[in-house]
Amino acid sequence: MRLDLEAEFTLKQRIKGWLIRRVFDVIPGPLVTMSYDPELFGTNFSIALQDAMRRMRHWSRGEVELFAAFVSKENSCAY
Amino acid sequence: MVPSVMADNRGRARERLLDQLNNREGALDLNLRRAILLRAARLDDPGDDAVPDALRGYVDKVARNAYKVTDEDIDALRERYDTRQIYEITVGAAVGAASARREAALELLRGGQR
Numbered sequence: 001m002r003l004d005l006e007a008e009f010t011l012k013q014r015i016k017g018w019l020i021r022r023v024f025d026v027i028p029g030p031l032v033t034m035s036y037d038p039e040l041f042g043t044n045f046s047i048a049l050q051d052a053m054r055r056m057r058h059w060s061r062g063e064v065e066l067f068a069a070f071v072s073k074e075n076s077c078a079y
Numbered sequence: 080m081v082p083s084v085m086a087d088n089r090g091r092a093r094e095r096l097l098d099q100l101n102n103r104e105g106a107l108d109l110n111l112r113r114a115i116l117l118r119a120a121r122l123d124d125p126g127d128d129a130v131p132d133a134l135r136g137y138v139d140k141v142a143r144n145a146y147k148v149t150d151e152d153i154d155a156l157r158e159r160y161d162t163r164q165i166y167e168i169t170v171g172a173a174v175g176a177a178s179a180r181r182e183a184a185l186e187l188l189r190g191g192q193r
Binding site: 002 | 170
């Protein structure tokens with residue numbers, strides 16, 4: 001079985017998770033991973049990810065998204 | 080927050096992420112976490128290092144072929160590590176590999192050879 005990170009969520013994280021499920025029916029895996037330990041990983045990774053995806057100087061936003069989709073496909077990743 | 084401060088924060092987020100993984104106390108021994116980061120960053124041939132034999136296969140798989148990780152891989156880790164430790168191992172391997180790939184890509188853009 002894969003890691004059940006949600007089982008170790010704090011009350012605050014569980015409430016956030018409940019709200020997300022109310023809207024989207026599911027909490028996406030990357031969001032669970034980033035929420036589990038925001039100080040060690042989630043907060044800075046999220047900012048760095050946005051930085052990489054949105055601050056490209058030579059590619060358009062669409063080109064960045066297309067390349068990211070291609071890399072995900074090559075890695076058999078659904079996200 | 081002032082936009083210039085936000086921009087500065089974004090630029091340093093990757094550095095802060097690596098700093099946290101290398102220096103922040105967690106469930107995993109810091110030296111082990113650092114060893115995992117280093118091993119995952121050696122994309123071609125990690126060789127021998129401070130990562131225990133029981134972890135090498137998993138770290139290498141996350142670094143190079145994460146899509147091949149199976150439930151059985153996680154179950155094998157559970158015999159020695161708890162959920163939080165496995166999380167730190169996985170995140171360390173993923174970030175180590177990602178950082179190495181980023182550097183390789185930047186080197187190519189600078190006109191260097193990999």
